[in-house]
Amino acid sequence: MQDVVLELRQRGIRVGVVPTMGALHEGHLSLVRASRECCDRTIVTIFVNPTQFGPGEDFQKYPRTLESDLEAIRGCGADIAFVPSHEEMYPSGFSTYVEPPSVGARWEGECRPGHFRGVATVVLKLFQAIPAHVALFGRKDYQQCRVIQEMVRDLNVPVEVRVCPTVRESDGLAMSSRNRYLDPRDRQRALSLYRCLSTAMEAVAGGQRDGRLVVEAMHRTLRDGNVDRIDYAALVEPETLQPAGHLSRDVVAIVAAFVGTTRLIDNAAIHVPE
Amino acid sequence: MQDVVLELRQRGIRVGVVPTMGALHEGHLSLVRASRECCDRTIVTIFVNPTQFGPGEDFQKYPRTLESDLEAIRGCGADIAFVPSHEEMYPSGFSTYVEPPSVGARWEGECRPGHFRGVATVVLKLFQAIPAHVALFGRKDYQQCRVIQEMVRDLNVPVEVRVCPTVRESDGLAMSSRNRYLDPRDRQRALSLYRCLSTAMEAVAGGQRDGRLVVEAMHRTLRDGNVDRIDYAALVEPETLQPAGHLSRDVVAIVAAFVGTTRLIDNAAIHVPE
Numbered sequence: 001m002q003d004v005v006l007e008l009r010q011r012g013i014r015v016g017v018v019p020t021m022g023a024l025h026e027g028h029l030s031l032v033r034a035s036r037e038c039c040d041r042t043i044v045t046i047f048v049n050p051t052q053f054g055p056g057e058d059f060q061k062y063p064r065t066l067e068s069d070l071e072a073i074r075g076c077g078a079d080i081a082f083v084p085s086h087e088e089m090y091p092s093g094f095s096t097y098v099e100p101p102s103v104g105a106r107w108e109g110e111c112r113p114g115h116f117r118g119v120a121t122v123v124l125k126l127f128q129a130i131p132a133h134v135a136l137f138g139r140k141d142y143q144q145c146r147v148i149q150e151m152v153r154d155l156n157v158p159v160e161v162r163v164c165p166t167v168r169e170s171d172g173l174a175m176s177s178r179n180r181y182l183d184p185r186d187r188q189r190a191l192s193l194y195r196c197l198s199t200a201m202e203a204v205a206g207g208q209r210d211g212r213l214v215v216e217a218m219h220r221t222l223r224d225g226n227v228d229r230i231d232y233a234a235l236v237e238p239e240t241l242q243p244a245g246h247l248s249r250d251v252v253a254i255v256a257a258f259v260g261t262t263r264l265i266d267n268a269a270i271h272v273p274e
Numbered sequence: 275m276q277d278v279v280l281e282l283r284q285r286g287i288r289v290g291v292v293p294t295m296g297a298l299h300e301g302h303l304s305l306v307r308a309s310r311e312c313c314d315r316t317i318v319t320i321f322v323n324p325t326q327f328g329p330g331e332d333f334q335k336y337p338r339t340l341e342s343d344l345e346a347i348r349g350c351g352a353d354i355a356f357v358p359s360h361e362e363m364y365p366s367g368f369s370t371y372v373e374p375p376s377v378g379a380r381w382e383g384e385c386r387p388g389h390f391r392g393v394a395t396v397v398l399k400l401f402q403a404i405p406a407h408v409a410l411f412g413r414k415d416y417q418q419c420r421v422i423q424e425m426v427r428d429l430n431v432p433v434e435v436r437v438c439p440t441v442r443e444s445d446g447l448a449m450s451s452r453n454r455y456l457d458p459r460d461r462q463r464a465l466s467l468y469r470c471l472s473t474a475m476e477a478v479a480g481g482q483r484d485g486r487l488v489v490e491a492m493h494r495t496l497r498d499g500n501v502d503r504i505d506y507a508a509l510v511e512p513e514t515l516q517p518a519g520h521l522s523r524d525v526v527a528i529v530a531a532f533v534g535t536t537r538l539i540d541n542a543a544i545h546v547p548e
Contacts, residue, residue: 091427095428096424098372098429153365153369154368155395155402156402
């Protein structure tokens with residue numbers, strides 16, 4: 001793979017990479033399309049990365065749908081699918097990891113200890129194995145995007161990271177490979193995350209500038225929607241992911257909650273007029 | 275720098291990089307010559323990397339001799355000197371590190387906590403900033419070479435690591451930037467490290483296969499040479515750096531000791547006939 005990409009580069013061909021864990025949906029395919037717009041060749045990687053799952057998380061049951069993934073990749077015009085084995089990615093004796101940047105400390109970092117260490121490590125490995133010009137990620141995983149952006153800056157990785165908009169179902173649910181875990185009743189309750197973000201947007205649009213009160217309203221919306229556990233709901237600074245108190249600049253509303261045994265996350269940028 | 279190297283690569287020009295902390299000596303220059311033999315362009319980096327020094331170590335007083343370094347680099351035909359500032363390497367907010375591979379756990383890893391984390395981080399950064407075809411390191415820092423080789427393998431870094439022989443003074447002392455700390459009396463005592471390695475080689479050549487007895491002889495040689503503190507003297511497996519008990523395969527003798535306030539290290543490959 002490395003040789004192929006280095007040779008493409010040497011021929012002046014611009015390469016885009018879309019790292020995924022498979023179980024592809026419209027969100028992933030929008031990344032492939034965005035890559036095709038800015039690059040000559042698009043590589044999609046499919047690897048369910050064990051090091052980013054904690055004990056008791058859904059690594060074993062994570063959906064694996066390789067055949068239909070490959071069909072979807074072909075269908076939207078990607079050029080190469082890179083599907084490494086576990087042994088290729090983590091050979092015997094593997095022991096080097098990336099300690100993720102501080103922007104990964106809170107939220108997902110607290111709820112899923114070790115998650116961003118696994119993400120940073122596998123993404124750095126993919127950026128080395130596939131030295132592409134551009135790498136594309138979905139904004140649904142907002143904190144992950146920030147972790148990758150900071151890692152790329154800190155470690156001088158020669159790749160341009162592009163963050164593309166969250167793709168949603170018609171009723172607002174953010175697309176996620178984990179949505180296929182939801183039965184019809186859970187699918188309804190899962191909308192609470194989107195409603196929680198809408199609550200925050202409406203409160204700010206209505207003039208509310210006390211972050212604490214907005215966050216209380218977000219929690220109320222989640223409880224009213226009968227989610228099973230709230231991991232967090234917060235308003236944070238877009239760069240640092242530190243909680244925003246008085247709202248004087250743009251923020252990001254972030255939320256993570258369980259619906260049944262399915263853990264879902266979502267986020268929304270909120271414009272705060274000066 | 276990155277743009278320069280990527281453009282060289284795109285033109286099919288082979289690039290070698292020699293990462294250093296400056297205070298260049300014949301050992302460094304031998305790496306430049308080795309690079310010139312296998313590459314079209316050679317880049318020498320000079321950066322005294324703060325993150326690989328522990329508290330109480332010699333970061334502040336580490337020799338900085340930029341003018342004569344640049345002259346030496348020019349003199350032996352390197353093409354580019356890369357001398358980044360602290361702010362370029364560690365901008366405000368820097369917080370991503372490389373957790374070094376397990377081969378860095380013992381020896382230097384125990385005596386200098388955090389040292390290999392700093393080494394692995396800065397070397398990975400340099401490999402990204404300067405995406406060279408080949409990187410050259412001196413074997414004097416044997417464990418460091420193994421840490422870098424394992425890191426490159428684990429993280430799929432697209433660079434070939436070449437380890438070049440230790441360059442020695444005529445009496446056997448391994449060349450090191452820290453040798454210039456030594457006054458004439460300490461310079462004599464510093465030879466104990468080389469004698470310690472010779473002791474090990476002679477013992478094995480004489481048929482000794484009990485690693486424990488060889489290591490005892492190594493310690494005796496150091497004590498007889500009046501070093502001020504022995505950090506370690508050991509026989510280790512070349513790949514894993516685990517201590518060798520019964521000697522049935524090739525090993526590496528490694529030693530670290532203080533002469534005055536100067537900490538010196540050295541090593542030697544020892545062939546063990548089957």
